[in-house]
Amino acid sequence: MATKYKRVLIKLSGEALAGEDKFGVNPEMTAKTAAQVKEIHDQGVQIAIVVGGGNFFRGRTGKNIDRATADYMGMLATVMNALALQDSLLSIGCDAKVMTAIEIRDMAEGYSRRKALDYLDDNKVVIFGGGTGSPFFSTDTTAALRAAEMNAEVILLAKSIDAVYSEDPNVNPDAERYEELTYMDIVEKELRVMDLTAATLCKDNDIQLYVFAMAEEGNLMKVINGENVGTLIH
Template identity: 60%
Template sequence: MSEIKYKRVMLKISGEALAGDQKHGLNTETVNKISDKIKELHDLGVEIAIVVGGGNFWRGRSGKGMDRTTADHMGMLATVINALGLQDSLEYRGIPTRVQTAIEMRQIAEPYIRRKAVRHLEKGRIVIFACGTGNPYFSTDTAAALRAAEIDAEVILLAKNVDGVYDSDPNINPNAVKFDKLSFLDVLNKELGVMDSTAASLCKDNNIPIIVFGLNDPDNIIRIVKGENIGTSIR
């Protein structure tokens, strides 16, 4: 146990990270690779809560001309597909998991109940939170911040397709500079776009550190939990 820096973590996996190169939908091979690393983390004795995004299927803002609330409901449903896909992959690896949804769908998953979620974590089950916060106009990054605060997670591990936060888009600007450390005020004032301002404010107000890292090398999850400085740390 001594080799781990964090005992309880919130892992935020965006929908895009589950889509692999196809950029849309669920890529089974990608999901399985991520599950292998989550299993390693679980084997180290880390309590793991996961919030999954849904952008690989649908984002509220993609619904141009649509009623925003309806479009956001569709986005929240997309997160359930990802949650079930990830659950299946983790359970195939012998890890007990529970999916809890912020919008009730009892035939499919448990409704979100904080005390139950914490109990699952204490018993070594991985809890996957779906449907974001359950409210339109929010993001799954905000859901990760909210649930992290509720379950007393020590850190949010924000898995992205880039290896940290840059001063400009590294895919466009070859001279983009990566930050090793940032404050939440920097993120808010410089509008760095790494997460929405609601999520950043919630983490700032509740002192929840975030580590932004690239999931292209899934080993990064393990390195961070063992205390290596990878990606960008925001606090």
């Protein structure tokens, strides 16, 4: 069966690797995530991944810490998650490379667009850690930037809820569920899907965004096969 997408960028939150622990890396959740990634990799899909670091540290919430310093600490958290995910993928026979925007020679390769593209062409999963390498930018922006650089067809935005809603469905059960939106809708409806810098990058580079719940087993494969399990933004 032919897949809908040939090259994707998956944006994973740090919380997705923490699971119910809320903090740190939960081995079971990380293994489940790796298994879903390998499943679509085995179908010939080229995969890049950007990981967040909220399960260890959030730059914007660092009290009594300079914002830039706090952001650098957050970048280090994303590297820890990238390394954990890489090991989980390697343990199940899925070749993966970690590339970081901040130089950590003994742990990962420094980011190089050309080298990353070569790895994707060689069917290796490329995991990007370290954000953009600069403070004041979110991992949402990193995902949009790397998706543009990697010529990805779509950003698969893994969330804790299954789609984009008009309000938090956990607070308002009557919140409207959207199956399709435009980037202008995000701005006009003030939907907190991703930050405006990231949304603008996606819009300007004609990159689609698909929001779905990766925690539900098999959902990633369903998205790749074109099934409607979330919200498409274009």
